[in-house]
Amino acid sequence: MDDISIVLCGEAGQGIQTVEKLFTKIVKKAGFNVFSTKEYMSRVRGGSNSTQIRISSKPVSAYIDRIDILIPLSDESLEHVKKRISKKTLIIGEDKYIKNSKTNNKIEIPITQLAKSIGNIIYSNTIAVGLLSSICGINKKILNNTIEEYFINKKKELVKNNIKAANKGYENCLEQINKDKIKTIISPPNKKNDNIILNGVETIGLGALAGGCNFISSYPMSPSTGLLTFLSKHSKEFNIIAEQAEDEISAINMVLGAWYVGARGMVTTSGGGYALMTEGVSLAGMIESPVVIHLGQRPAPATGLPTRTEQGDLEHAIYSSHGEFPKIIFAPGTLEDGFYLTQKAFNLADKYQIPVYILTDQYFIDSFYDIPKLDIKNINNINHFIKTDKDYKRYKITKNGISPRGIPGYGNGLVCIDSDEHDEEGRITENSDIRIKMVNKRLKKLSEIKKEIIPPELYGEKDYKILVIGWGSTYHIIREAIENISRKDIAFLYFKQVYPLHNETINYLNKAEKTIIVENNATSQFSKLIRQQTGYEIKNKILQYDGSPFSVETIIKEIQKMRES
C-alpha cells in the first residue's frame, strides 16, 4: 500500500489536535505526502471527534471513508466511526476501547499505563505519535528531532518526557511488528519533501497578508474564527488592526469605515453572522466601497450544526442585500487557490469598489495537506485610491462606471459618501435622471468585471461524455474520484469563481452527453445558478447535507450509479 488512512477518535479536549500537528510534521519530514482533516462536535469537552490523517508517497488531499488504522481514544470511539470500519481496519489502542470490536485485526497497547509510567497521562498523545511513527516505518531520529522542535519553547523536562513517551510508543509498537502482529504497512518514500503544510484558514490568512490586508473586524463564529485569530497573531508584525467587534453589524460597518480612509479591510464570518452583515453589504454596493468577505459555510438554517460543513450559502452570498449592484464570489477548492484568490480579492475589491467574497466551508478551513511553497514573486498589489484635487467628485460618471476613489486626508479634495442615492459629489438626490445614471454606473462595472472572470478548469478527458461539475471545497475529492474511475469518457469541471459565471460554462455543458453536479447542500444551489444564467438544466445531482464532507468513495459510487442509469 502506498496510501494509508489513519483515524484518531476521541473526546474534545483530549489533545488529538496535538497528535495531528506533530505527526503530520513527522511524516512530511520522512518524505511522505500527507493530508489531514477533522470532524468535531460543537462542544469544548467530551463527545466524539475524529481526525483522519492520510499518508502517501504521492500527494493526497481529499477525505476518504476508508480507515486503515484506527486509534480509538474513548469509549464511544468505535461506535462513532463504525460505518467506516472494515475487516481490513487495524484497530490499535487500549483494551477498554478496542475490546468491543468484533474484528480480530486489533492490537492492544496500554497507552495510558505507559503515559503514567512517564509521569502524566497527558503523554498519551505523544505515545500515539510514537506508535504511529513506528507503523509507518519512520526513522527514530526524525521522530525525536521533530518532537524537540515542536516543544522548543517548553521546559526541558517536558521535552525529555515527550521524547521518552514517543519512544515508548515507538518501541512498544515495534515489538508488535516484530512479533508479526502488525506489518509496517507503508514505508517512507525515498525522496525529500520540501513542501509546506498548511490548512485552509492559514492559506486564506496568508493570501490576505499578501493582498495587503491591514484591517479585520469580526465577531467569533465557527468555522470562520480562525482567520481572525491568524491575523491577530500576526498583527504586530504586519501592522494590522484586528478588532473583535461587538456584533457582526459593527464588524462590517467598521471595515467599510477602514476602506473609506484607505485601509484594506476584511470580515470573516459564517452564515448567521453574514445574514446580519447583509445591510452593510448593500451599503458597500451604494457607496461603492471595496470590502472582502470571508464566508466560512456551515450547515444551517440558524445555528444548525455549528462545527460541520456545508455548501449551503451560495445563494445567500449572491442575492442577500437589498438593491442591485455587482459583486464577485470566489470559492477556492485548493490551498493554492485559497491563497491566490484571497490576494486577488483585495485587488479586485479595490479596483471595482465592490464586495468580493471568499466562500469556504468548515471542511476547507480545517483540512491540512502539503503543497509546494506558495510563489509570491509575481504577486502584485495595486492601491487604487488616488490623491484628490480640489474639485474631486467621489462619484464622477465615467465610461466604465468606475469613479476614481479618493480617501480623506490624502489630497485637497473632500470625500463625501452617502447611503442615499447621490449625485457625483456624493450629495443626496432624488433626481430621477441622476438615479438612472448612478444605477447604470454601478451596474456597468459588471461588464468590466466579466472581462476577467476566472474560467472553470477542466480535469480529465477532453473528449468527455460525462461531465461532473463541482465548485469550491469538493475539488480534491471529486478529482481523486475521477482519477480512480479512470475512464476515457469522463471529465470534471471545477469552478473557483462561482459568480459571475464564466461565458464558456454553457459550451462545456453542451458538449457533454450527461452532466452531473456535486454539491454539499440539499437544493443544488449552483445548478440553479447555472440554469438561471444559461438555461441548461443539470439533471443528475449528487447532494449531501448531513454536515460531513463527501468522501472519495461516495463520489465514485454515485457517479458509477449515474453513468449506468
Place this chain on the structure above:
Amino acid sequence: MDDISIVLCGEAGQGIQTVEKLFTKIVKKAGFNVFSTKEYMSRVRGGSNSTQIRISSKPVSAYIDRIDILIPLSDESLEHVKKRISKKTLIIGEDKYIKNSKTNNKIEIPITQLAKSIGNIIYSNTIAVGLLSSICGINKKILNNTIEEYFINKKKELVKNNIKAANKGYENCLEQINKDKIKTIISPPNKKNDNIILNGVETIGLGALAGGCNFISSYPMSPSTGLLTFLSKHSKEFNIIAEQAEDEISAINMVLGAWYVGARGMVTTSGGGYALMTEGVSLAGMIESPVVIHLGQRPAPATGLPTRTEQGDLEHAIYSSHGEFPKIIFAPGTLEDGFYLTQKAFNLADKYQIPVYILTDQYFIDSFYDIPKLDIKNINNINHFIKTDKDYKRYKITKNGISPRGIPGYGNGLVCIDSDEHDEEGRITENSDIRIKMVNKRLKKLSEIKKEIIPPELYGEKDYKILVIGWGSTYHIIREAIENISRKDIAFLYFKQVYPLHNETINYLNKAEKTIIVENNATSQFSKLIRQQTGYEIKNKILQYDGSPFSVETIIKEIQKMRES
C-alpha cells in the same frame, strides 16, 4: 372625456394629502370611480411632491403620465412635472405659480387670497377641493355634506370655514366656466357608487385583521410604517399587541416569540430593515415557526430613495437567510389581492410553519382607488396549533413533513424548540441520520405547498402571440396598457404568487411567439427566477428603476416598440 387626470403639486407639509382624501371622497359620492397615487421626497417640509387623482365613469386604478388639470402649489411645481405637461393640460392656480407656464391653457385663481379672506391660508386646500369639484360638475350639496362629514370631530367654526372655503373655490371656478374659459370637462355618471376607497396599506392591514393577526412588532421604515400605524390604531378594538421594537432584529425575534405561544404575528419593513431580519427568518426556518413578513419595497441599495418605489427585493426575499427551507411569497397587484393574500398568508404560515411574505412597494402602498366591498363571508381562519399531550414531540417526523405544533401553556406537553439541528423532541443533536431526516422533513413541506400555489392569471386574448408578464404592483398599469392596445394577439400574465412558481408557467410562455417582461427594477429579477425554474429566457424586458412607477403610456409605448422589433 370620461377619464381625467388631475395633478396637485406642492411642498411637503402643504396639506396636499387633505385635498386627496377629501376630494376622492367627494367624487366617489358623486358616482365617479377614482384613483389616486402620490410621489414624494424623503423630507418633512419643502421639496416638490405631487399627487395624481384620476376620475372616471368606469373603474380606474393605474398611474398615467397624462395631466389634464394641473394645480401647482409652489414655485417649483411647474418644473417638477414639466415632462408631463402637454398643450392640452389645463393649469389652474395662483398667478405666481402658473405665470411661467408657456401654455395659454391656464386659469388664475387667487387661492391664497381667498383663503386669507376666510381667515387663514390653511383653507387653501379646501378651496382647491371646491374648485376641482366645480370643474367635475359635482353637486354642491355633495361637496358640502362631505366636508361636514370629514371634519365631523373638529370645532364648529372650523367646519363652517371649510365649507365657506370650498364654496369660494367652487364659485370662483364656476365663474370661469361660465365665462367659457374652462369647460366642465367631465360630468358625474348617473349611477351610485357603493364602492369603498382603500389604499394598499389599509388593504394589507385589513387582511391581517381578517387573518387573525394579533401581534406586530416592527421598526419604522418607509414605505412600510403605515401598516404598523394601521394595526396600532386598531389595537384596542382587536386586542392586538403592536410594539415598536428597538431595531428590526428585535422585531422579528419578538414575532417568533409571539407565534411560539400561539399568537399570530407579523413584521412590516423595507429592504434595509429586512436585511437585518434575515437571520431571524433563518431561525423561523429552523424552528419551523410561522411568521408573516410584509416587505414594502423601495429603491436601494442601502438607504437609496426612501420614499420611492421599486421591485428590487424579489431575490432578496427569496434567497436571503442562510440554509435551505421553504417559504411562500405573495405579491399583490390589486387591493383585493392585498386583502385576501394577507389573510391567507397567516393561515398558510400557520399550516406549514414557514415564513410567508407579502411583497409590496411604495406605489402599491400609497395608491388609493375604489373597489366593491371586500367579501369576508367565505374567509376562514384555522389555528393550526394543537393541545399537547404528555409525550408531545415538537418535531415529530410525519409523512408530509408537518409536525403538529404545540404551544406552551396549552396541554400537558412541553414545547422545546432549538435553533441548532435537533431531534424530534427539539434537543440539540449532531447525529447525521437525524440531520438528514430533519432537512428532508423541512423541505418535504414544499411538495405540499406546491399543491396550492396560486396560478398566474391571464388577461386579454387566449390565443395570444405576444405575452406580457408582470408581477405585483404593476398589475393595473399593464392591464390598462393592454386594454388600450386592444389587439387580438396580446395577453398579460399576472403573477400574484411569485414563489414558488406555478407549474403552468412554462406552458403559458411556450405558447407565445414573443414574451415581454415588465419589472420595476434594473436586472429583471423575476425573469431570472423564471429561467432558473423553467429554463425559459424572456428576452424582451421593460425595466424601470428611477424610483417612479411605470405609467400606462410607458408600457404602451414600450410594448409597441417591441412588437415591431
Place this chain on the structure above:
Amino acid sequence: MNEKTYDVGLVNTAWCPGCGNHSILNIMKQTLLELKIKPGNLVVVSGIGQAAKIPQYFKTNYFNGLHGRALPPATAIKISNPNLTVIAESGDGDMYGEGGNHFIHAIRRNPDITNIVHNNMVYGLTKGQASPTSEYGFRTPIQINGVVSEPFNPISTAIALDASFVARAFSGDIKKTKSILKKAIQHKGYAIVDIFQPCVTFNKINTFDWFKENTYYLDDSYNSTDRIEAFKKSIQNDKLPLGVFYVNKNKKTFEQNLKLHQQNNKPLFKNIVKFDKILKLISLGT
C-alpha cells in the same frame, strides 16, 4: 412535584467537568422546585453559547433561539401569554455583546421576566475570545496584547437604566444564589441576575478561587431601594459586591401597561377574530 420534576433523565451535558454551569443548573432546578413552578408553565428562552444550552438539561418549555437574541422572544412570550413564567438565560457574550441593544431596551420595557446571565468573562463555546465583561489585560488568541476596552458593567448599566431589579451572584454559592434567584423570579418586573461563573477551560484568571477572593456580599443593612447607593456599590471594583443591588418597586410591568392585559391576562392564542368589526371597518372605506 418532587425532586425529579425537573430531571430529563440521563443527560450528558456539553459542559466541561468543573465548569460553573453545572452548579447553576443545579441551583436553577432547586430554585424552581422550591418556588413550585410547574415545568409546563415555565418558558426558558436562551441564545447560543455554553450557558445558553442550559434549558436542554432540565424539564421546561424552551425557546433556544439565536445568539444574542433571547430577550426579544422572552418579552414577546410574556406579553403574549402573561400566565407563563419566563426566564431569559444566556452567557455574557450573548447578552451584553451580540445582544447589547436588547438588554438596554428590555430593561426600558420592564416585562415581568427574569434575565439570568452566566458571566464567565469569556466566550466559552467559541473557544476563548474576550467577552464584553473580560477584564483589562485579559489575553486571548485574538486579544493578543490583552483586552484594552473598559469591561462592561452590567450592574451599573442596569441601574443607570433604572432596571427594576438588579442583582449579582456567584455560581459557587448554591444557597445564596438560590435565594437571590428566588427574589428575582418573584419580583414583578424585569430582573437581571448576573452570575459569576468560572470557566475552567478558557478563563484561567477569573477562577473559582479568584471569585471567592474578590467578592463579598452586601450586608443586611444595605438599602437596595437607594439608586445612588446602588450605583456606588456597582462601580466598586477592588472587591465586587454580590447580592441584590437595586430594586424599584414603583414600576409597572410592560404587560400591565398594555391596555390589552388591563382587564385580565388572557393569552393571545385565545383571541377570536372579530369579523363583525372588520366588516364595519371595511364598510367605512378609508
Place this chain on the structure above:
Amino acid sequence: MNEKTYDVGLVNTAWCPGCGNHSILNIMKQTLLELKIKPGNLVVVSGIGQAAKIPQYFKTNYFNGLHGRALPPATAIKISNPNLTVIAESGDGDMYGEGGNHFIHAIRRNPDITNIVHNNMVYGLTKGQASPTSEYGFRTPIQINGVVSEPFNPISTAIALDASFVARAFSGDIKKTKSILKKAIQHKGYAIVDIFQPCVTFNKINTFDWFKENTYYLDDSYNSTDRIEAFKKSIQNDKLPLGVFYVNKNKKTFEQNLKLHQQNNKPLFKNIVKFDKILKLISLGT
C-alpha cells in the same frame, strides 16, 4: 480659514423652518472654525434621519452611512488614520435605538471621537414615532396610549459605562453649546454630547420653551470628575441639568492602546506589504 470655510454654497436643507437642527448646524460650523479644524482633515460620520443629514450641509469629508451605524465606521476611521478629526453625529433614534449596541461598545473602546446626538425625543424623518428618549406618556400614531417604556437616559448610561466625557447641551443656546462642543472635540477620547433639539413638527411636548423651562446649567462649582456626583445629576429629572457631567482623564484612547500607533500615527493607507515576512511565514508552513 475664514467665515466661509465651512459653507457649501446655497443649500436648501431638508429641515422644517424653526427646527433646532438649523441652529446645531450653525453651532457646528462656528465651533469647527474657532477650533481651526480644516474641512479636509475632518470626517463626519452619520447615520440616517433628519439629524444625520447635517454633514451634507457644510464642507467636510463625510460618511453618511446606515441608520444606527455611525459609531462603527467612526471608530474604524479614527484608528485607521488617527490624524483625522472624527465626529459621529446623528439623531436619538439612530444612536440609542437602532444603534444602541454600538453606543455601549464605542464607549468601552474609548476612541478619540466626538459623538453628537440631536435629541429631539422623536423619530423625525419617519414622521413622528416615539424614540428611545421620548417621555412617558408621549402619544404618537404608534404609541396610541402614550409611551410606556422608561425613557433612555444617555447621560446616566454613559456614566455607568465610564465614558471619558459626558455632556448635555441645548440647541437653543448657541454660546454655551459651542463651548461644550469645543471641550468635547478637544477632549482626548470618546466624548458624548447629547443636544436637546426641538422638533417643531412632531414633538409638540418638548418644545423650545419646554426645554428652556426644564433645564438649567451645572454651575461652576460642579466637579465633573466625580463619577458618583455625575450619576446623581444625570438621574435628576425634575429639572434637567445641562453642561459637562463627567470627565475621566485617566483613560487611554483606543488608538493609543493599539500597538500599531504606539510609535507614531501613521495611517494604514501608508502601509507597505511586507512580502519578505510573508515569504518567511510561508516557508514555516504551519
